[in-house]
Amino acid sequence: MGISEKYLESIKAIVSKRSGLNLDGKKGQGLQTAASTAFSASGFNTIEDYIYFLSTPSYQSRVELDKLISLLTIKETYFFRDSHQFDVLRNFILPEIINKKRTGDKRIKIWSAGCATGEEAYSIAIILFELIPAIASWDISLLATDIDADALSKAQKGEFKKWSFRGVSEDMIEKYFTIEGDIYRINDSFKKIIAFSALNLKEDKFPSILNNTNDMDIIMCRNVTIYFNREATKEVINKFYNSLNEGGYLLVGHSEHFSEYYKKFVVKAFPHTIVYQRLEIPPPSQQHGITAAYKGIVFRDVCKEPAAAKVKDSEVFTSLRKTNDSEETVIFQEAAQLFNENKYDEASERLVEILELNPKNARACVMLAQISANRGDKETAHKWCEEAIKIDNLCLDAYYLLSLIFQDNGELTKAASLLKKVVYINPSYALGYFDLGIIHKKLNKNTDARRYFEIAKELLIKEPKKSAEPLADSDASELIELIEKEIVTI
Numbered sequence: 001m002g003i004s005e006k007y008l009e010s011i012k013a014i015v016s017k018r019s020g021l022n023l024d025g026k027k028g029q030g031l032q033t034a035a036s037t038a039f040s041a042s043g044f045n046t047i048e049d050y051i052y053f054l055s056t057p058s059y060q061s062r063v064e065l066d067k068l069i070s071l072l073t074i075k076e077t078y079f080f081r082d083s084h085q086f087d088v089l090r091n092f093i094l095p096e097i098i099n100k101k102r103t104g105d106k107r108i109k110i111w112s113a114g115c116a117t118g119e120e121a122y123s124i125a126i127i128l129f130e131l132i133p134a135i136a137s138w139d140i141s142l143l144a145t146d147i148d149a150d151a152l153s154k155a156q157k158g159e160f161k162k163w164s165f166r167g168v169s170e171d172m173i174e175k176y177f178t179i180e181g182d183i184y185r186i187n188d189s190f191k192k193i194i195a196f197s198a199l200n201l202k203e204d205k206f207p208s209i210l211n212n213t214n215d216m217d218i219i220m221c222r223n224v225t226i227y228f229n230r231e232a233t234k235e236v237i238n239k240f241y242n243s244l245n246e247g248g249y250l251l252v253g254h255s256e257h258f259s260e261y262y263k264k265f266v267v268k269a270f271p272h273t274i275v276y277q278r279l280e281i282p283p284p285s286q287q288h289g290i291t292a293a294y295k296g297i298v299f300r301d302v303c304k305e306p307a308a309a310k311v312k313d314s315e316v317f318t319s320l321r322k323t324n325d326s327e328e329t330v331i332f333q334e335a336a337q338l339f340n341e342n343k344y345d346e347a348s349e350r351l352v353e354i355l356e357l358n359p360k361n362a363r364a365c366v367m368l369a370q371i372s373a374n375r376g377d378k379e380t381a382h383k384w385c386e387e388a389i390k391i392d393n394l395c396l397d398a399y400y401l402l403s404l405i406f407q408d409n410g411e412l413t414k415a416a417s418l419l420k421k422v423v424y425i426n427p428s429y430a431l432g433y434f435d436l437g438i439i440h441k442k443l444n445k446n447t448d449a450r451r452y453f454e455i456a457k458e459l460l461i462k463e464p465k466k467s468a469e470p471l472a473d474s475d476a477s478e479l480i481e482l483i484e485k486e487i488v489t490i
Contacts, residue, residue: 002032002036003032003035003036003039003047007047007048007051008031008032008035010051011031011035011051011054011068012031014051014054014055014065015065015068015069015072016229018062018065018200018202018203019065019069019147019200019202019203019232020201020202020228020229020231020232020233020235020236021069021072021073021227021228021229021232022227022228022229022232023072030071030072031072033071034068034071034072035068037071038064038067038068038071041067042064054068062200062203063149066147066148066149066198066200067149067150069147069148070147070148070149070150070151072227073148073227077116077117077119077120077164078119078163078164078165078166078167079119079122079123079160079164079165079166079167079168080123080167080168081119081120081123081222082222082253082254082273083167084270084272084273085222085251085273085275086123086127088251088270088273088275089124089127089218089251090127090130090131092270093218093249093275094127094128094131094218095131097217097218098131098132100247105139106137106138106139107138107139107140107141108128108138108139108140108141108217109141109142109143109212109215109216109217109218109245110124110128110140110141110142110143110216110217110218110219110220111142111143111144111145111213111216111218111219111220111243112124112142112143112144112145112220113145113199113201113219113220113221113224113240114145114146114147114201114221114222114223114224115144115145115146115151115152115155115196116146116148116151116155117151117154117155117160117164118144118151118154118155118156118158118194118196119160119164120144120220120222121142121144121155121194121196122158122186122190122194124142124220125142125190125193125194126172126176126190128140128142128193129189129190135193140193141193141195141212142193142194142195143194143195143197143212143213144194144195144196144197145196145197145198145199146196146198146199147198147199147200147201149198152196152197152198155196156191156196158185158186158188158190158191159183159184159185159186160177160183160184160185160186161182161183161184162182162184164184165184176190195212197211197212199211199213201221201224201236201239202228202232202235202236206239206243207239207242207243213243214243215243215245216243216244216245216248217244217245217247217248217249218248218249218250218251219240219243219244219248219249219250219251220251221236221240221250221251221252222251222252222253223253224253225237225252226253233261234260234261237250237261237262238264241264241265241278244278245278246278246279246280247277247278247279248277248278249268249275249276249277249278250262250265250275250276250277250278251275251276252276254273262276262345263345264278265277265278265279265345266278266279266345266375267344267345267348267349268380269348269351269352269368269371269372269384272352272355272356272359273352274348274349274352327357328354328357328358328361331350331353331354331357332350332351332354332361332363332364334350335347335350335351335354335364335367336367338350339367339370339371344371344374344375347367347371348368348371351364351367351368360391361391362388362389362391362392362395362398363388363397365384365385365387365388365391365398366384366385366388366395366397366398366401368384369381369382369383369384369385369388369398369401370401372384373401373404373405378405378408378409381401381405382402382405385398385399385401385402385405386398386402389402394425396422396425396426396429399418399419399421399422399425400418400419400422400431400432402418403415403416403418403419403422403435404435406418407435407439412439412442412443415435415439416436416439416440419432419435419436419439420436423436428459430456430459430460430476430479431456431479433452433453433455433456433459434452434453434456434479434482434483436448436452437449437450437451437452437453437456437483437486438486440452441486441489441490446490449486449490450487450490453483453486453487453490454487456479456483457480457483457484460476460479460480460483461476461480
């Protein structure tokens, strides 16, 4: 005999209040089974006594409640689950942190929140050992927490079955695990840097020195807040923000990207995934010169394909004509609108969606580069430009932005080389010739500078609409006036 609806509603209210779990809809369908199982194992004679006990604020009632919660949540996990996120962790985030701390206190703190049976935490540990050969000389703190005591007990043992190694190479298994029958036991060296601990993300206080949740460099909390109600999600994300160091990163599951919860963070977009960084964005007056130089230049008509026939026939635009063309276009238009409104976090999320549908969308890569450039993050902008060029080696916008980055870094020769590619792709691109004139003037090559200025001026006079089309804030006459002023000073 099951638990009546009346008592189920009482249990649901207690669970929601103390854990933040959303038990409505599909997520609440298993409440009857979970509550019946937990009640049967609790030792209480009546459901009334069980419910009263759950409602009391004591350590014993919390333990009992955690048992119920563990039955309500799915513990599906395996090593290096979501390989794209671990690639970003391995290739970008951790190298950045390691390089920054190599000459300092060599202290790295990482938190796997909702670690389940430990596969995620051990995956992080493996990457750390691979990236830091002399790891013994570092102060590594890897905190792994979960609300489920049984899951934590399994995690601490470090013993797994074959099912936990989907997608893991045999070489890695052989290198880091000891196999005894059907048991895969992780090497003890990895256990030494991981501290497993019970923690309720909704109820427990953090950041706190007492539970070691302060001053984190990285927090991974994937596929956990999907069980939370909106209020609990906002609360937990805010606490994660406060738990991170300046510059620290938060990684969440792909189904957990709701911009309203992450407004304090800066979005960092990578192919197939985005992460959130606690980073104080400088006001526009303090941002690097590239921001003002580039903002809005190429993407005034961002939803249109480039006019040059060569670009239209390239691989990227061929790929856009496939079955997902309509969906990509709609999402891209949304991203473009958000970009033009300076809503960079929301725009980045849309652009990542596009790249998940079609990894060969060069336009999405270019706009992500723009977002990074407008935020003063030239390194990331550079990477996105290169990604766009790999997809489409005639991507004019990527070459042009990359030239601006080199100009801003004072690497004028490299910038000029890229601009020559720009005007090769589109011989009517007046802005490319104008920038070549500026660069050659700085290099004291006045004859060449004058020649480039004259070409730009001629194009703008002959075909003002076509030649000035990439510009957002200037028309042809304004640019002509600026060119004439530059020529006079040569």
